Amino acid sequence: MNPIHAHKDKLSPNGLIACPTCDALHKETDVPIGMAAKCVRCGHTLLRPRKSAMTQILMLAATAFVLMCAGIFFPFLELQAGGRITRSSVFDAVLAFSDGVMLPVAILLGALIIVVPLVRFMALIYVFAPMSLGHYPARYAPQAFRLAERLSPWSMAEIFIVGVGVALIKVTGLATVLIGPAFWAFCGLVVVTVLKDTFMCKLTVWKTLENRRLS
C-alpha cells in the first residue's frame, strides 16, 4: 500500500484508506489473496484478504455458537468429597454473586461470560451466512457487524476458562474434581475464537459489505 506524502490539491476521499490507528493516508490498491498490506507508519495490518474467508468465518462462528450453548447447559466441573457430589454449570458460577450487594456483579458476569459471546456469534452468523451462501448481505448486516466489533473486548469466555483452571488447582486438595463436558466445550470455544480472529480481516469485511450492498 502506498502512502501519500504531499498534498498540493484538495484530495478526493475516494480510493484512499486512512489507517484506523494512526490516521495515515494510503492509496487503496488491490491486495493479492494471502498477502497483507500494512500501514507504513505504525505497521497496523490494513488489509489481509483470504480465500473463501466468508465461509470459514461463518463455519467458525456457527461452531462457536453451538459450543457456547453446550458450555452453558452442561456441568463444567463435578466435585466429589465425602460421598457427596456437586455439579456446577456456568450458570451456577454467575449466580454465586447473586445475593445482596453483589447482584450487579452477577449480572455483569452473566453478560461477559454468556450473553455477550452469544450475541456476538449470532451477529456474525447473521452477517456472514447470507454473503457466504448467496452473495448479497442481509439488510442490517452493517449494524450487526458493528455490534459484533463493539462487543469483542467484552466477550470473556476464554478468560473464564483460565479462571476455571486456577480454581481447579485451588480445590484439588479439598476434593476430587471431575471435569465435565462443558469444560471441553469452552476449551474448544477458545480455539475456535482464536482461529476466527485470524481469519477475519475487518477492513476487508467492511469493503465487501459495501461493495455487495443492495442498492
Place this chain on the structure above:
Amino acid sequence: MENTGKPASVLTARAAGLVGCTRCGRVHDQGVAFCLRCGSALQSRDTLALQKVWAWWWAGLIAYIPANIYPMLRMTQFGRPHESSIMGGVIDLAQHGDLWVAFVVFFASIIIPIGKFIAIAYLAWSVKKGIRTRDVGRLHMYEIVEFIGRWSMIDVFVVAILTALLQMDFIVTVSPGIAAFSFTVSVVCTMISAQSFDPRTIWDTEKETPRV
C-alpha cells in the same frame, strides 16, 4: 511542513482536510457525520477523549484501593472463617507450592492493573504534552494495554467458580468478599478508560493544524 525523517512525512487524513473512519478505514470529506460504509460516527479527533480517559482512570483507581484492602473471598473450613485479600490469595497459593498458579494470579490481579494505570497515565500525559518520541513504541504500549486489560478478570471468575463449587454441604464453603465487587468495577473502568483513548493523537503535535 513535515520533513523530519520518513515516518513523519506521511500525510494524515486530518492534515489533508479529510476524516478517516477508525472502524473501517474509509475516508470522507470533513463535515460528514456518519461513515458511509459502516455507519460509525466520524470525528477527526475525539476532542473529549483525554477527559474521558482521565475520568475513567480515576474511577478505576479509586475502586482499586478497596479491592486490595478488603477480602476477595471468605472461606469457612470446619466452622472457622478465613478471609483472604487478593495478595493473601496469592500467598496462600504460593505456600501450597503452586508457584505457577500463584504467579498467574499475581500477574493478572496486581501487575496488570498497576501496569495499566501507569501506561494509560503516561499515554494521556504524553499526548497532552505533544511529545513526539517513540511513536510506534507508545502505540504498542496502547495495544498491549487494550489486549491484556481484560485478563484481570481472572480472579473474579475464580471466586465465582469456587463459590459455585464449594457449597453449603461441604466441609469448606466459600463466599465472595466485597473486594470482588470493587475489583470488577476497577477493571471495567480501566477498560473503558483505555477504549476512550484515541491512538491517532499519539502522532499529533500542536503545530500540525487541520487545513480546513
